[in-house]
Amino acid sequence: MSSTDRDVDHALAYPEPPASPLWHRHGAAARPLTPAEQKRNCELLVLAQRTPRPRSPRPTKTLAEAS
Numbered sequence: 609m610s611s612t613d614r615d616v617d618h619a620l621a622y623p624e625p626p627a628s629p630l631w632h633r634h635g636a637a638a639r640p641l642t643p644a645e646q647k648r649n650c651e652l653l654v655l656a657q658r659t660p661r662p663r664s665p666r667p668t669k670t671l672a673e674a675s
Contacts (some may be wrong), residue, residue: 641649
């Protein structure tokens with residue numbers, strides 16, 4: 609049996625790289641939001657969920673008419 613016939617899982621050939629040090633928080637905890645910031649975030653979230661996203665403009669002519 610040649611080495612090319614072996615069932616090798618290349619995804620497991622090397623260990624997963626370590627997580628970025630930026631993912632780990634060292635020191636004090638994050639600053640809590642003030643009530644005003646919490647209210648502002650809530651208002652923005654409600655607005656974002658209610659507002660429909662703009663659609664890209666559709667061409668006025670069909671492909672058959674354009675050519």
